[in-house]
Amino acid sequence: MNIVDxxxxxxxxxDTMLRRPPSQRDAGLQRxxxxxxxxxxxxxxxxxxxxxxxxxxxxxxxxxxxQAAMLVAGSELGRELKQAIRDAAGRITAFHEATMATxxxxxETAAGVHCETLNRAIDGVGLYVPGGSAPLLSTxxxxxxxxxxxxxxxxxxCTPPDREGRVDPALLFTASLCGLDxxxxxxxxxxxxxxxxxxxxxxxxxxxxxxxxxxxxxxKQQVAAEPGGPAIDMPAGPSEVxxxxxxxxxxxxxxxxxxxxxxxxxxxxxxxxxxxVRILQCVIGELELQLRDLPRAAIAMQSLANSRLLLMPDIxxxxxxxxxxxxxxxxxxxxxxxxxxxxxxxxxxxxxGDWAAEVLGDYCSGxxxxxxxxxxARAWSGVSVASFQRRISVQSVSEQGLRRIGPCAxxxxxxxxxxxxxxxxxxxxxxxxxxxxx
Amino acid sequence: MNIVDxxxxxxxxxDTMLRRPPSQRDAGLQRxxxxxxxxxxxxxxxxxxxxxxxxxxxxxxxxxxxQAAMLVAGSELGRELKQAIRDAAGRITAFHEATMATxxxxxETAAGVHCETLNRAIDGVGLYVPGGSAPLLSTxxxxxxxxxxxxxxxxxxCTPPDREGRVDPALLFTASLCGLDxxxxxxxxxxxxxxxxxxxxxxxxxxxxxxxxxxxxxxKQQVAAEPGGPAIDMPAGPSEVxxxxxxxxxxxxxxxxxxxxxxxxxxxxxxxxxxxVRILQCVIGELELQLRDLPRAAIAMQSLANSRLLLMPDIxxxxxxxxxxxxxxxxxxxxxxxxxxxxxxxxxxxxxGDWAAEVLGDYCSGxxxxxxxxxxARAWSGVSVASFQRRISVQSVSEQGLRRIGPCAxxxxxxxxxxxxxxxxxxxxxxxxxxxxx
Numbered sequence: 001m002n003i004v005d006x007x008x009x010x011x012x013x014x015d016t017m018l019r020r021p022p023s024q025r026d027a028g029l030q031r032x033x034x035x036x037x038x039x040x041x042x043x044x045x046x047x048x049x050x051x052x053x054x055x056x057x058x059x060x061x062x063x064x065x066x067q068a069a070m071l072v073a074g075s076e077l078g079r080e081l082k083q084a085i086r087d088a089a090g091r092i093t094a095f096h097e098a099t100m101a102t103x104x105x106x107x108e109t110a111a112g113v114h115c116e117t118l119n120r121a122i123d124g125v126g127l128y129v130p131g132g133s134a135p136l137l138s139t140x141x142x143x144x145x146x147x148x149x150x151x152x153x154x155x156x157x158c159t160p161p162d163r164e165g166r167v168d169p170a171l172l173f174t175a176s177l178c179g180l181d182x183x184x185x186x187x188x189x190x191x192x193x194x195x196x197x198x199x200x201x202x203x204x205x206x207x208x209x210x211x212x213x214x215x216x217x218x219x220k221q222q223v224a225a226e227p228g229g230p231a232i233d234m235p236a237g238p239s240e241v242x243x244x245x246x247x248x249x250x251x252x253x254x255x256x257x258x259x260x261x262x263x264x265x266x267x268x269x270x271x272x273x274x275x276x277v278r279i280l281q282c283v284i285g286e287l288e289l290q291l292r293d294l295p296r297a298a299i300a301m302q303s304l305a306n307s308r309l310l311l312m313p314d315i316x317x318x319x320x321x322x323x324x325x326x327x328x329x330x331x332x333x334x335x336x337x338x339x340x341x342x343x344x345x346x347x348x349x350x351x352x353g354d355w356a357a358e359v360l361g362d363y364c365s366g367x368x369x370x371x372x373x374x375x376x377a378r379a380w381s382g383v384s385v386a387s388f389q390r391r392i393s394v395q396s397v398s399e400q401g402l403r404r405i406g407p408c409a410x411x412x413x414x415x416x417x418x419x420x421x422x423x424x425x426x427x428x429x430x431x432x433x434x435x436x437x438x
Numbered sequence: 439m440n441i442v443d444x445x446x447x448x449x450x451x452x453d454t455m456l457r458r459p460p461s462q463r464d465a466g467l468q469r470x471x472x473x474x475x476x477x478x479x480x481x482x483x484x485x486x487x488x489x490x491x492x493x494x495x496x497x498x499x500x501x502x503x504x505q506a507a508m509l510v511a512g513s514e515l516g517r518e519l520k521q522a523i524r525d526a527a528g529r530i531t532a533f534h535e536a537t538m539a540t541x542x543x544x545x546e547t548a549a550g551v552h553c554e555t556l557n558r559a560i561d562g563v564g565l566y567v568p569g570g571s572a573p574l575l576s577t578x579x580x581x582x583x584x585x586x587x588x589x590x591x592x593x594x595x596c597t598p599p600d601r602e603g604r605v606d607p608a609l610l611f612t613a614s615l616c617g618l619d620x621x622x623x624x625x626x627x628x629x630x631x632x633x634x635x636x637x638x639x640x641x642x643x644x645x646x647x648x649x650x651x652x653x654x655x656x657x658k659q660q661v662a663a664e665p666g667g668p669a670i671d672m673p674a675g676p677s678e679v680x681x682x683x684x685x686x687x688x689x690x691x692x693x694x695x696x697x698x699x700x701x702x703x704x705x706x707x708x709x710x711x712x713x714x715v716r717i718l719q720c721v722i723g724e725l726e727l728q729l730r731d732l733p734r735a736a737i738a739m740q741s742l743a744n745s746r747l748l749l750m751p752d753i754x755x756x757x758x759x760x761x762x763x764x765x766x767x768x769x770x771x772x773x774x775x776x777x778x779x780x781x782x783x784x785x786x787x788x789x790x791g792d793w794a795a796e797v798l799g800d801y802c803s804g805x806x807x808x809x810x811x812x813x814x815a816r817a818w819s820g821v822s823v824a825s826f827q828r829r830i831s832v833q834s835v836s837e838q839g840l841r842r843i844g845p846c847a848x849x850x851x852x853x854x855x856x857x858x859x860x861x862x863x864x865x866x867x868x869x870x871x872x873x874x875x876x
Contacts, residue, residue: 080849081850081853087846091547091551094545094547095545095553098545099829107532107533107804109529109533109804113798113803115533115803115804118779118782120782120783120784122816123784134854134855135853137853138854170853206817225660227812228458228812228813228814231814231818235665235667237665252865253862253865253869256861256865257862259861260859260861263857264856290858290861294857294858295855295857296856296858300858344556344558344830345561346558346828348830348831350556350831350832350833352833352834354866355837355840356833356834357840357844357847359847359848359862360840360847361831361833362847362851363847363859364846365551365553365833365835366545366547366551366833367553367831367832367833376669377830378644378828379644379645381828382829382830382831390818390819391824392787392788392815392819392820393786393787393799393805393806393820394788394789394805395787395788395790395794395799395803395805396775396776396791396794397791397793397794397795397803401793402793402798405802405803407522408526408801409526409797409800409802410797411518411522412519412522412523412575413797413800413801415572416572416573416575417572418698419701419732419734420694420700420701420728420732421698421701421797421801423694423698423732424697424795424796424797425798427694428691428694428792428795
């Protein structure tokens with residue numbers, strides 16, 4: 001890895017430095033995913049069974065994990081792991097509960113006109129939990145806890161099984177803990193199709209959540225773009241971190257944080273911005289050292305090829321660059337990190353100071369780890385209880401209220417050429433004995 | 439129009455009754471829109487100028503409405519209209535301000551672990567205001583006011599001009615009042631492309647808002663599905679209302695409310711549910727009467743062909759049907775409307791009682807009129823200040839905090855097979871002199 005001097009770059013080179021790794025979502029993938037979606041929509045459970053055989057190499061009698069397997073899952077886990085899951089769940093619950101919207105007391109916008117909002121849970125939500133090399137039990141916590149706090153009635157989990165048709169017991173234990181009783185052994189684009197359209201066995205969901213590979217995220221985008229399709233939590237891309245470090249930061253910690261992001265996948269991206277060339281040089285040395293005995297070193301090294309070590313003229317400039325990049329995770333490895341918080345405008349989640357390892361946010365500080373990637377933090381927020389709710393506005397209007405604001409509405413309706421709108425007011429005013437203009 | 443007895447329908451017939459009018463978004467439209475998007479992306483302002491000539495029949499020197507035109511717009515309006523716009527703006531501001539999220543005070547999830555959230559405005563937002571037969575100044579209020587309250591720095595309006603290249607002065611006056619200084623005379627899919635990609639003259643936006651015809655809404659869906667594309671407010675469809683009326687309701691008011699929705703466009707949908715056959719019969723008579731001298735009667739009659747008068751066994755059933763349909767607007771023309779509010783689970787905005795004409799919400803009760811249609815109310819909320827903001831989570835962790843929650847994170851990371859994650863914690867614990875397991 002080499003150090004790039006930001007001040008020496010022209011605007012085009014700066015753009016290149018902040019570009020995300022190329023997306024895998026090409027036209028071929030789009031077509032393949034569209035084909036899976038259409039097939040599941042048409043053929044339902046049979047198609048899902050076929051894809052399971054083809055992609056996961058598994059033949060299932062029933063998609064749903066048997067209740068017995070859910071119940072015994074805990075007994076297959078060590079005490080330490082179970083306690084860690086419970087502790088994490090407790091802190092995630094505490095933070096998500098504290099950030100829940102409080103219903104608004106009524107606002108009287110005019111005499112006799114009361115406006116308010118209702119918070120209502122989304123009825124049916126589908127939670128996708130990736131499988132693959134490891135069971136992502138933390139994703140179960142991050143989706144299951146806010147869904148339960150929101151009060152969603154129908155909470156469905158889809159996750160790919162292993163070749164024996166099994167789902168990791170740690171994942172099942174976590175699901176039970178979050179009150180997620182229905183776990184379906186379905187992965188990939190066919191899982192998204194199942195939850196988007198519903199089948200004989202899988203209920204149709206109003207909103208889909210969760211990370212996934214290119215197939216899953218492409219499928220989510222496609223079903224969300226269909227007329228009447230489900231909503232999705234956010235567009236998803238590979239995980240990423242941007243670190244801003246000053247001369248007082250600890251290079252070993254910085255390297256460890258960069259590697260913890262880089263091991264996610266070959267398309268993960270890590271950026272380190274510092275005004276200290278010494279720190280950048282030390283981090284290069286530390287990366288080499290720490291990579292040596294890392295189990296996923298091969299993945300991390302591929303990812304580091306997408307990565308940047310940028311020498312900044314000062315921390316102010318680093319903040320500007322960070323806001324432009326809009327990282328999923330932002331680590332402020334600065335001496336007075338809180339002083340810089342007012343300068344953060346675009347990021348998914350922020351980690352303050354040397355002890356706030358990004359990993360803590362992945363698992364158990366309490367914040368959510370389902371966060372906007374690929375620059376989506378410019379317009380999207382991470383998952384919260386609000387992601388599982390809707391706001392409904394309500395207005396109640398008395399006779400007096402109508403007299404107060406009705407003429408205003410009629411005037412504006414006529415300015416827009418909508419006479420029937422105006423008359424819906426006039427007719428009510430006339431009923432009250434008010435003379436109307438038109 | 440005929441009255442349909444809900445109790446006599448089988449499940450398939452009930453589905454049909456609640457089906458939306460067929461969407462115009464066919465494959466041909468999808469292709470045409472994709473072509474416009476690609477052309478604008480490639481050719482920028484030149485392409486927009488070409489489409490303006492072709493679709494709007496107008497040749498413009500500059501897209502932006504001159505500041506002089508903005509300044510004199512007010513002098514071209516009557517005093518009553520200006521006052522109505524100001525009054526509406528006042529009430530919309532009051533309600534939207536009251537429903538703004540308050541920043542969360544820090545939550546200590548463990549000793550030394552503090553989590554909080556920041557609210558940040560989306561930097562660049564694009565507001566689409568439809569043109570056509572009438573200037574939709576109310577849409578300017580409904581988008582411009584929350585965008586300003588949220589604190590969005592760059593607020594851009596696109597709206598189609600007339601054949602002389604002019605934008606209605608009422609719309610310009612309203613834009614100025616909302617602090618929207620940059621109004622571009624661009625309509626259709628090319629306006630969405632301009633704001634999504636940016637051109638030499640139009641700034642690129644992070645999120646796009648506003649209603650529009652099939653071209654505009656298709657373009658919004660397409661740019662939102664692109665990797666790195668802007669967010670959009672919500673999927674949009676034709677306007678709709680569902681009314682639940684009991685025997686005490688006023689048939690003339692009901693008919694007026696149905697017609698005010700029906701005049702929006704031939705694909706608008708109106709549903710009236712009542713447990714009183716007398717009311718339904720009276721409404722049919724009233725509709726005929728009120729249609730006679732309505733300027734947009736032709737449109738309203740087309741729309742009424744999509745519409746339903748449904749006799750319900752009781753109001754409880756009507757509430758269930760309403761939640762299943764998830765209407766944009768829900769009018770509860772009931773004797774004790776507030777008593778039924780707890781049964782409302784899916785709707786965009788609710789109107790309580792005989793005097794709460796839906797038209798009041800369109801213009802000036804204070805609530806927002808940009809609302810989810812076509813059943814999207816199952817998963818989406820209407821526009822609010824929150825639509826123009828993001829939530830960023832923040833965690834600060836002390837040395838003690840790391841000792842408290844670090845081991846939990848390391849345990850979970852290892853359960854997920856992510857060793858570099860675990861080591862980012864272990865390295866910090868070791869630095870504090872804590873012995874680590876692995």
